[in-house]
Amino acid sequence: MYSFHVKWKSPSNIALVKYWGKNGYQLPANASLSMTLSEAVSTTEVFFTPLSDGKGPGIQFSFEGKPNEMFRQRVEKYLQYLADNEMPFLHNYHLDIQSHNSFPHSSGIASSAAFMSSLALCLCSVEEQLQEGIGYAFFERASYIARLGSGSAARSVYGGYVSWGRNMYVPHSSDEYATPVNKRVHPTFLNYADAIVIVSDQPKAISSSAGHQLMxxxxxxxxxxxxxxxxxxxxxxxxxxxxxxxxxxxxENEALQLHSLLMTSKPSYILMEPATLHVIQKIRQFRKETSIPVCFTLDAGPNVHILYAKNEKEIVEDYIRNHIASTLPHPVKVLYDFLGNGPEQVFFKTID
Incomplete structure (x- = not known):
């Protein structure tokens, strides 16, 4: 058997219409729509080494150059499921997985979407090599495989705007994989930016998996x-x-609905901070004063994504620096990103 060395970069995404609630095994209860980012990426490198006993997948995992036992267990469970149900070739390999993020942890950027999509792309690259000509669309398969590790990761295998969940408005839509919709997006929205105001760098009080169960x-x-x-x-x-x-x-309504659902669940969670509300009020004030339709969204945490057109970059980012970040009671970091083109394969090597 051959050994393989694969490396992919895959971005995170921010959901505009939220996926919150599951139907079956990693299937969405509703259709969602997201914006893929450009600079917030996970880079994952995987060494596939053959096993003679067929008792794989074996796994070694490091994040940012260090072992991460908690996440290693999650990845191990994911790979075992794939080996038993989707990718039997994994039984014959030991995987050494090394992953790095371009963005800080607990920053309001979905790290699991970026990592799981980059890992799925590595797995599908090897699957394609071993089973050449099996007749599936590569990125559709990668989206399907990524979904089994993290629902939102299904959307990160594509750039631009991505829909996930069966619906009558997106051709070829499915609950099992995501579908890009960029051909039906006006050019203005293809030049959108996202400034993430990190009002708190503390870990979330509730995981996404636990949040889905509350629904x-x-x-x-x-x-x-x-x-x-x-x-x-x-x-x-x-x-x-x-x-x-x-x-x-x-x-904005989707973001506020997400938090209202968390506040009215049992048990309930209040994940917004006073600084979150301050940022939201400032965005609405700016929009009222300038008539520029800047808007915000939130994930299941306190940090705020500010969305705006690139041709308004100068005035919006000046306002963020001088009227939002500088007016908060504690120093904050702002990450600037924009609509991205999707994943990139760094290399693929077959080793005799």
Missing amino acids: DKHPFHLSRYRQANIHHEELLRALLCEDRERFAEIV
């Missing part, structure tokens, strides 16, 4: 799923028609 018995879960699907349709229309005001309205 199972949430009193508003059915109405939430209906509303998310409506927002998915309406946001697609706004992206096509260059309706920036409606885009902002939907994106």
